[in-house]
Amino acid sequence: MKKTPEMLFYHNPRCSKSRDALTLARGAGLEPEVIEYLNAPPDLAELKRLRGILGIPARDMIRTHEEAWAKTGLDAATSSDEEIFKAVVKDPIILQRPIIVRDGKRAVIARPAELIKDLLTF
Numbered sequence: 001m002k003k004t005p006e007m008l009f010y011h012n013p014r015c016s017k018s019r020d021a022l023t024l025a026r027g028a029g030l031e032p033e034v035i036e037y038l039n040a041p042p043d044l045a046e047l048k049r050l051r052g053i054l055g056i057p058a059r060d061m062i063r064t065h066e067e068a069w070a071k072t073g074l075d076a077a078t079s080s081d082e083e084i085f086k087a088v089v090k091d092p093i094i095l096q097r098p099i100i101v102r103d104g105k106r107a108v109i110a111r112p113a114e115l116i117k118d119l120l121t122f
Contacts, residue, residue, distance in 0.1 A: 006102060006103045006104070007025065007030055007100065007103075007119070008032065009032035009099075010042070010050075010095070010097060010100070010101075011035065011036055012037065012097045012098070013036065015098070017098065017112065021113040021115075023113075024116050024120070025100070025116060025120065028120045030120065032100070037092050037095060037097070042092070042095075044085050047061070047088055048081075050107065051081065053104070053105065053106070053107040054107045054109065056109075057081065058080075058081035058084040058085060059076040059077065059079070060109075061088075061095060061099075062087075062088065062094045063093070064076050066093055066094050068093050068094050069087070071091075072094075074087055096111065097109070097111075098110050098113075098116075100116055100119055107119075
């Protein structure tokens with residue numbers, strides 16, 4: 001497999017959707033740069049960059065059903081992007097996964113994992 005540093009993969013190895021998407025990428029002959037974001041959480045600047053590439057509001061980047069989200073006391077519908085991202089920096093488990101970025105220009109949250117197929121070709 002060829003190493004594909006132009007594909008970043010924000011991964012949680014305990015998540016089946018994340019594992020499935022990584023398997024799809026590798027099955028296509030790609031070896032993404034894997035970032036286990038629970039061990040190396042993105043900072044505010046990286047979260048803002050990801051939001052820009054994804055083209056979605058910050059609230060769509062979080063897992064509102066996580067207990068950690070409930071503990072933030074924030075409301076996804078009314079909280080600012082800044083408030084949401086600060087909560088993610090504090091407790092990255094609330095970040096949706098997996099987030100895959102291709103060439104720094106295209107990205108998806110691969111839920112379902114098959115959404116990664118849009119990023120497998122140039």
